Amino acid sequence: MGPAAPTATAPPPTRPTARRRALPWAVLVLWIAAVALAVPFAGKLGDAQRDNIVDYLPASADSTQVAKVEQALPGGESTELVVVYHRDGGLTAADRAHAQQQVEGINGAHEFDGGAPRGIPSKDGTTLMYPMSTTAPGTDNDARIALVDDVRERLGADPVEGLGAELGGPGALATDMEKVFETIDGTLMVATVLVVAVLLVLTYRSPFLWLVPLTVVGFAAVASRAVVYGLIQGFDLTVTSQSAAIMTVLVFGAGTDYALLLVARYREELRRVEQPYDAMLAALRGCGPAVVASSGTVAAGLLCLLAADLNSASGLGPVGAVGVVCSLAAMLTLLPAVLVLLGRRVFWPLVPAYGSEPKRGRSLFAAMGSSAGRRPGAVLVSGALLLGALALGVFNLPGNLAQEDTFTERPESVSAMKVLAEAYPDRGSQPISIVAPTDKADQALARARGTEGVAAAETGRSGGGWTEITVFAKDAPESAGETATIEALRAGLDGSHVGGPSAQQLDLADTNARDQKIVIPLVLGAVLLILMVLLRSLVAPLILTAAVVAVWGAVMGLGGLLFEPVFGFSGLDPSTPLLSFVFLVALGVDYGIFLMHRMREESLAGAEPETAALTALRTTGGVIASAGIVLAATFTVLMNLPLVPLFEMGFLVAVGVLLDTFLVRTYLVTSASLLLGRRVWWPGPLSRRPAGKPGPATRAAREPQPAGDTR
Template sequence: MGPVLTARETPPAKPPARPGGRRAVPWAVVALWAAVIALALPFAGQLADAQRDNVVDYLPASADSTQVARIEQALPGGESTELVVVYHRDGGLTAADRSHAQEQIDLITGAHAFDGPPPQGIPSEDGTTLMYPMSTTEPGTDNDARIALVDDVRERLDAAPVEGLDAALGGPGALMTDMEKVFETIDGTLMLATVLVVAVLLILTYRSPFLWLVPLTVVGAAAVASQALVYGLIQGFDLTVTSQSAAVMTVLVFGAGTDYALLLVARYREELRRIERPYDAMLAALRGCGPAVLASSGTVAAGLLCLLAADLNSASGLGPVGAVGVVCALAAMLTLLPAVLVLLGRRVFWPLVPAYGSEPKQRRSVFAAMGSSAGRRPAAVLVSGVLLLGALALGAFNLPGNLAQEDSFTQQPESVAAMKVLTEAYPGQGTQPITVVTPTGRAAEALAEAQGTEGVASARAGRSGGGWTEITVFAKDAPETAGESATIKALRAGLEGSHVGGPSAQQMDLADTNARDQKIVIPLVLAAVLLILMVLLRSIVAPLMLTAAVVAVWGAVMGLGGLLFEPVFGFEGLDPSMPLLSFVFLVALGVDYGIFLMHRMREEALAGAEPAAAALTALRTTGGVIASAGIVLAATFTVLMNLPLVPLFEMGFLVAVGVLLDTFLVRTYLVTSASLLLGRRVWWPGRLSRRP
């Protein structure tokens, strides 16, 4: 980012007239984007239908439970849908209650094709609850058919209510249906909320009745282009795109795109005071801030693409989806936004029009004051900031355990309520099936081994097909407890050639795979970020300093999560993928702002400024824009906190708070004070590290 016009500077002489052809360039860019949007709109509208939220789309690619899910889809009838009808009366079930329950079950089983013999009610020891486990392959892998089945069963349960008797539908099939219904509402809600948040912040930032519409419209065009491109990747490369990935991409496009717009518009406003013609002013603005914007977007895209090394399907799919969003945002902000601004001319800034030859209003910058405070006692500022981040990071020891599937909702749906009733009414008893698939040739032997495995309450053989036989196992212990986990491990160790899956096994595999992915992806992200920073800044010390700073921010926000998620928000656990995803986003996005600050610092140093002056000038001239960009990005991620899923809330909280910490503490104080203490050494071994 280039130098700012000061009171001592005078505008250059009026440049010679440009050829008329230059005027045609912005119009050509706008026409090209109009054609792109016209072609992209039909495909962008199909992205929601192409999203996949089946179990295997969120599971590790190589896990045992994933193999079970895939084999089940190939068995006769396809994927099995497991349901549990739960009847409960606080004072104890009456004979009339049991008769009513059996009548409803007969109607339900008569209307649908359930597997095996007619389901029998299993009473709880305290006599308050009766459960009917049921399994069907009627929907197969058709999500719409499964939703229709669950809705029909619930309608039948609600058709003839009995006073005081609660009837609810639970089980993995009902839980997955409730999850998908939440996902169906996410796209529209997220887009509307994100647009409103960005619009309000742009109006407050620009204080103009018109200017805010330009970047908002351009980022909308980028969102459409990214959705169409991702749909093309799905069709061409069978890319797995979940609703969670699509939601994160929307936030990234609006957040990153608006950030780039803020930087470009701020620089364009400066150049309009020095250069008469908007076209030439925009060229100067692009030359000034373009390299930093390109490097920052490249860092984010590279960090996201490192997720391709993850074994978790949902995480590996998020990498290219997020990268596409960032690249589309960059393309729109460096082509369409400049073209529209040039065509609209200076009047788009009304009422604060930057007149040619005018001087910006001189006022005491809050970031100049912050820089001065850091400059007076840089060592004390640096040590205090590091101690604060370290103290916050200690809260990570209080992070809750892995989030159970039924605890993934911020508002409890019927399936979760039913499962909680089962947990209380059947303590120490498994109410959720464990699925074993074994080669058909040894099915009888495997069934006997499963029945004799420690911790198994019952086991029965199911469907056969394609060389595999399905065995349904119930553990003696409640779902997702240490006892049930031990039973699953025992089954896997004892059943040779078999695969063990089901909801609880899937949660175990998710936790194990996320731990493995962290060991692989985190070093890749750090290496990619360091390499890009070294190339841009021509230094080793500065990239190491910036990377250490964003890692410290990640540790601090994880600590805040430990202090707030369970004690304050009441969440029962942390999504297993959250440490890895939050690391990728915070490191990639946090380094973004470091690039803007250090790139300006390097410009000042190249112009001959002493290290201290370069650092303070960079903070004074970029601090306001970086703060605005940080607030916008944090606000877009807070939109995720309003969605009714705990994993999305946790991601929104961690990234939003991390961005704010990075913007107002790390960039403003820690990086500036560290740069002041290091002096020229911050650019080692580049030529700027040597005295002129």
């Protein structure tokens, strides 16, 4: 009797099996080699980051031109400091003598412009300030930090009881900011890794599986830092510490999301397919388009920031896009290779056996789908009203964040500026800088002194056809009165530029308002285009886009209700609304893509519209929830950094992702899909004809897996 015919489950021939084993090993070796080459360059990114004020300012703003001219003047960029002595009951003669002695020692150790600093007493006799200016550090941040540290050390030596001695001014504020930035990279990386590791352990309930996506994300993080460093060297890309921090969060958040989706689909296919290699191919065919499209929306949305005039925002666009693309590449190549090489045992102790049935039971998302299915109209209206009610909080948003309120914990520079604001209510403690053509400097000085709101003005350095004029306003820094003075100076000085810290904050706010009008439509257009190509529909993309815009409005409203009344923040960073919109729209659409793409799969397989919608929710609900929690958790890491703008950004994106995951995706999109039926796919072919009846094999392939099952 001849040999038995091979069965459908027989292993493939030897040669194809050898090739299949070789491919994952080749991918792994290539990635290891690439990362080994990337590590030295990735380590240099921290030193290549630029946090000078011109790296954050609008490219075309008046204050930016002032900063550039000042850097080109003799001595380069000036460092403005203010030594502040204060006693609540009034300064004594001994206090003044002590202050004079200390300031003489500081002046003898450093080179200040204009000779020895002169003390300016407050009218109430409680405070004495010594404005100081030096060009010695120039644009060298390390030199400026060394100067500020030395002055503070001298002020702290031989203290007098009851006499406060602090260092303020723009130079001290910039130094305190720089020291915060120096700690961001390490703190953020460690905290993000720990958060993702804990969540992966809880999600997979496996002692080994969580290490695989976390390691792959680590590879992607190294690769992205190296690529960004290469862009800096090759194209002089401006990368700030804020951009690098957000890229780290994006790499870990988005990369882990893609891993969760792929692993969930791979586990599902392992029950149907005997060989891990074949199961991975099926998983990639099933969820690959959704992962590619979701990463494409994020990258496209971020690249729209290139149209922004704000330097820090336009630089963030390519930096964030590189992080997302590196995450995508790692998750679609390295992660599948490692999972295939490890085989089914990587899921231990909940190994998905070939031919086994997933654990049955009523899942949370099945219950949610059923509740949405019973009264979809009521669910949709209720959810929309809730989001609308939350959005009303935008009317309570605080004003623009002042520079001195940037920190969550008050540093010495801010404390000194607070003292000055109270002790000198009729004189600004922060200079306004004017650069005027040298041949018109005398005329500009006269006009500046005659401008309403100006307390004092004097000429400074000259060079390159420009002369610097330093102006002090009568009002406190960044107050309405000082803002009016800056605007009056700009209106009355033709051919001159007005800058300085307060003018920079004013330009930041104006430019962000302009950038929103340009970038937001670009982001919406890019996202809609990608969704239409993926879903072959116009209605479904409009639903998803409207949903994420509604989420953004709701979380901005929550910010208005919480930022000042609860968190005590006195302002909103001007760039936060635009950046939070880009992140929430691009990242939020991800989950809509996962849901709608699976719904389309079910429809193509023959399911009726209601069945397709509810099956998609049951099968993707668990992984979308896990992905949303991971992404939200990574952005909450930003809330632990001591900068208000990063806290605000982390809060808005994290809460927005959770709202999108558990309300919009689960209830509103599902309800809208149920109400529209096949019309959700208009004008695609699925909207015009009933889908064919699925055969037995197709039904088996589409058997839903309850969310949350990890066996």
